[in-house]
Amino acid sequence: MASKNSTQRRAIILLTLTSIMLVTLDLQDSPKVAGLRSAFGTLFYPVEGVARVITRPIGNAWYGVTHYNELLDENSLLRQQVAQQEGATVAAAASVRLSQELLALNGLPTLAGINAVTAQVIGESPTSFSQKIEINQGAESGIRVGMPVLNAAGLIGRITKVFNNRSFVMLITDPDFSISVKVVSTGRKTTESTVLGITSVTTSTAVPLEPISNTPDAETTTTTTTTIPIAGFTAVVTTLPAAPQGLTSITIPLASDLDVRETGVIQGNGPTRQPTVRFIDNSLRFGSIEAGVPIVTAGGSRSLAPPDVLIGVVSRVVERVGSAGPLLEVEIAAELTNLSFVRILLYQPITEKKSP
Amino acid sequence: MLLFVLALQTTLFKDLRPFGVAGQIILLFVICAGIQFGISIGAIVGLVAGLMFDFVVSTPAGLGSITLGVTGATAGLYLYFFPNPIWWLRLVSVAFASLIGEIYVLIAQAMVGLGVVIELRLLTIIAVVAAINVGLSPGFLIITRWTLSERKKDR
Numbered sequence: 090m091a092s093k094n095s096t097q098r099r100a101i102i103l104l105t106l107t108s109i110m111l112v113t114l115d116l117q118d119s120p121k122v123a124g125l126r127s128a129f130g131t132l133f134y135p136v137e138g139v140a141r142v143i144t145r146p147i148g149n150a151w152y153g154v155t156h157y158n159e160l161l162d163e164n165s166l167l168r169q170q171v172a173q174q175e176g177a178t179v180a181a182a183a184s185v186r187l188s189q190e191l192l193a194l195n196g197l198p199t200l201a202g203i204n205a206v207t208a209q210v211i212g213e214s215p216t217s218f219s220q221k222i223e224i225n226q227g228a229e230s231g232i233r234v235g236m237p238v239l240n241a242a243g244l245i246g247r248i249t250k251v252f253n254n255r256s257f258v259m260l261i262t263d264p265d266f267s268i269s270v271k272v273v274s275t276g277r278k279t280t281e282s283t284v285l286g287i288t289s290v291t292t293s294t295a296v297p298l299e300p301i302s303n304t305p306d307a308e309t310t311t312t313t314t315t316t317i318p319i320a321g322f323t324a325v326v327t328t329l330p331a332a333p334q335g336l337t338s339i340t341i342p343l344a345s346d347l348d349v350r351e352t353g354v355i356q357g358n359g360p361t362r363q364p365t366v367r368f369i370d371n372s373l374r375f376g377s378i379e380a381g382v383p384i385v386t387a388g389g390s391r392s393l394a395p396p397d398v399l400i401g402v403v404s405r406v407v408e409r410v411g412s413a414g415p416l417l418e419v420e421i422a423a424e425l426t427n428l429s430f431v432r433i434l435l436y437q438p439i440t441e442k443k444s445p
Numbered sequence: 446m447l448l449f450v451l452a453l454q455t456t457l458f459k460d461l462r463p464f465g466v467a468g469q470i471i472l473l474f475v476i477c478a479g480i481q482f483g484i485s486i487g488a489i490v491g492l493v494a495g496l497m498f499d500f501v502v503s504t505p506a507g508l509g510s511i512t513l514g515v516t517g518a519t520a521g522l523y524l525y526f527f528p529n530p531i532w533w534l535r536l537v538s539v540a541f542a543s544l545i546g547e548i549y550v551l552i553a554q555a556m557v558g559l560g561v562v563i564e565l566r567l568l569t570i571i572a573v574v575a576a577i578n579v580g581l582s583p584g585f586l587i588i589t590r591w592t593l594s595e596r597k598k599d600r
Contacts, residue, residue: 097485104492111507122506129500140452148460217466217570250503257503264562359562
């Protein structure tokens, strides 16, 4: 009996020390722990596959019972949204193409130039404390830790663990998630310029408005710009002058009228609270931030995501005293609770790329 | 058996999420081992199960092992306090140990610097995990008894 107790005690001490050593090594990103994890994953994957096949009918039944009404409602809502978006998509595609052409013309990087891998979401995190999902593509597809993950709506997270043919994605709502972002200030501005005797009036606003219909006369061109925050593009309705012939209307934006951008850091706050953007400069140049302005990735040589990937829109601005700057609550564009397919941008910042 | 429970944890119980909370049957297995076989066996089963669990999730390896080890040992205290077990007291102990186990997870995560957000949802997580574990515990008590008894015979 004493010998048995002694053996058990030794086993406990040995296992505890092993665990402590593993925690220490893993927090230092030791390749040995990654190797162990990968080896266990390779061994365990077939067992998990069998269990998945056996238990799938139970899971499907459960999902059918618990989500039937939600699916009906969602389906109806999606039909409405599809109808609304069809028209907007055409205009957006044209704007995106134009933007990419301009960026390419100026030798600037674009999202279209970055290779991407499409993956299917095969599971959520087995624990309730972390906001992670599992996808069915891994190192064999060129995926590396840190790469940004998107869906059709925008950024959803980044890769945190990579196995040969599967990976874990930390969602943007995870408390450990953070990335540098840009906040685009689109406060109401009115610019008036005159070219060859024709007055051009440009009005831009951050809140969705119905297009204003003006009766054009010979001397005035009216351009109404309505910014749709979620879609992240600008739809323009232009009424051209009927006469006189041979005259051209050109709107020249002043440097002070261009959208001002300010950088900050977005951080997740768990699934029930919206992520927040901190470290926004409280400068006069930037002006006040209103709800509805878009948040996009900042990019840069050290950022894990390329610039201008849409994240969401500001839902609330919390003013803080002193020089702390405002705190922005962000409504994420992507629906994180119902992810099926995601796109991994095979993007690595210059500082992360290994020299050949 | 642990491999089988782990496979169920990473497949079926990852998808069945009442109130958005994943059931923790690996935690239940450890608790049942502790409740029936005492502190030492509870700790050993917890350490081994946690080590296996750590290798399939993305939290730091070894963290789950320590957490489940301590939970198994805590569950083992049941035999120390109640040497002649009563069936309903076992269910209460399972619920209590599940609650403690989830709190240990949070403490461990905070200790290694992982982000822990204290919010009302934590109460929901703990309550749902405890409820699921209590519901499944009669079956798991039989499974753990059978598994660990078989091991005894092998020796």
